[in-house]
Amino acid sequence: MHWLFGDQLGPHFLAPDGAGPGRGTPVLMIEARSVFRRRRFHRAKAHLVLSAMRHRAAELGERVTYVRADTYREGLDRVARGRPVTVHHPTSYAALRLVRSLPGVTVGPARGFLVPMADFASWADGHGGRRLRQEDFYHWVRRGHELLMDGGQPAGGRWNLDHDNREPPPRETASLPVGRPYRPREDEIDEEVRHDLDRWERDGDVSFVGRDGPRLFPATRGEALRALQRFVEHRLATFGPYEDAMLAADPVMSHSLLSSSLNLGLLDPAECVERAEAAWRAGRAPLNSVEGFVRQVAGWREYVWQLYWYFGEDYRRSNRLRHTAPLPGWWSDLDADAVRANCLRTVLAQVRDTGWTHHIPRLMVLGSHALQRGWDPAAVTDWFHRCFVDGYDWVMVPNVVGMSQYADGGRMTTKPYTSGGAYVHRMSDLCGGCAYRPGDRTGDHACPYTAGYWAFLDRHRDRLAGNHRVSRPVRQLDRLTDLDEVRAWERSRGDGPP
Known part of the structure; x- marks a missing residue:
């Protein structure tokens, strides 16, 4: 049998080439409830993944054995019964450890990427x-x-x-x-998935964040x-x-x-x-x-x-800036309505409603805010993984730990990707009608991104002074006449929504 994970759904994962399954090889797919029980995923993401798996199983017809089980191990034991099983290299360390621990399972090369x-x-x-x-x-x-x-x-x-x-x-x-x-049309499989997710939530078996429907991807x-x-x-x-x-x-x-x-x-x-x-x-x-x-x-x-x-599995635990603050509840719950800052409220609402926003809001609105607030990069990584329809462990560990949160100290990128409100104002219409002013770093209308940017540089000035890409604004810190007010803002900000 050849085992297809839920992110291995295209024809290239069944193409016979000596390293993959032969034509007509029986296919195994396992829908493991424990995946959704362990983490609080976005509802739209859970819907998309289950819909995609069930649609693929319907396409494969009698060739596939589709198992709904509590865990992958249980599903495999129920069906394989000692038969040899092949699987392409999974996309996370956890899944790779699992398949390597299972007797009779042979792990082949990864597919879906350009470079071995x-x-x-x-x-x-x-x-x-x-x-x-x-x-x-x-x-x-x-x-x-x-x-x-x-x-x-x-x-x-x-x-x-x-x-x-x-x-x-x-x-x-x-x-x-x-x-x-392009936007797809839902069908009876989507209806079945939504019914199952509703039932799981009613039973208290799983819990989701965000909104679901109609399916957008x-x-x-x-x-x-x-x-x-x-x-x-x-x-x-x-x-x-x-x-x-x-x-x-x-x-x-x-x-x-x-x-x-x-x-x-x-x-x-x-x-x-x-x-x-x-x-x-x-x-x-x-x-x-x-x-x-x-x-x-x-x-x-x-x-x-x-x-x-x-970089290896330990890379996910990188925290060179020593950020340890927990994610606040309003962020974890995608409570965009609690936020006054127009840019963050708009982008957080996009995530709540669709499980998606493009790379600049992710980096320069969401990630920048988390970096300025000093939130634990592992928690931020997990949040991005759970709340985005395209989020997987391999996607979010480098993107968040390395690029967004600069937690590796520059191993992946040459500078921290954060900015004041001026960048958001220049690259968007999100500052219009905001309670804050992008040019103000102090006072009643101080932009939380502008104040947060200077507070971040001040907090890490010793580390960043030698970085040629940010050394100039670090030197400017000593010329800010209102730096003490920025520091006071930093001390009093708490973890409430801006």
């Missing part, structure tokens, strides 16, 4: 294993997979067109003039391919310039919304970047937009996956 882990380890070891910058890795992947290459040179003469992709949102409109993203291979096609044909062209911008009434803008499909295994990253490149070569999308998307998938996503395994 052994190849990355060789590349990383060749760079000394320490300063593994994403840009260097991205160039290596582009060359190795001949992505956006003209001969031996990058298409257009530059590897990275990020400089062209930092436009603030257009001020004259509340949304981008771009085609709508693909749960089948066919839906995922239609979402990819819609993005490439109608949204990719405008993706690049505004990929870092935020609009309150348009949380999706030109983003692909493909991350959950990629992370469920419904799409393979190679087909995504190849279709985007084909659109550029056919003149249907500009190079800066296509390069930005390729960098997200073949650069950043791949880099995060590889670092998760290369």
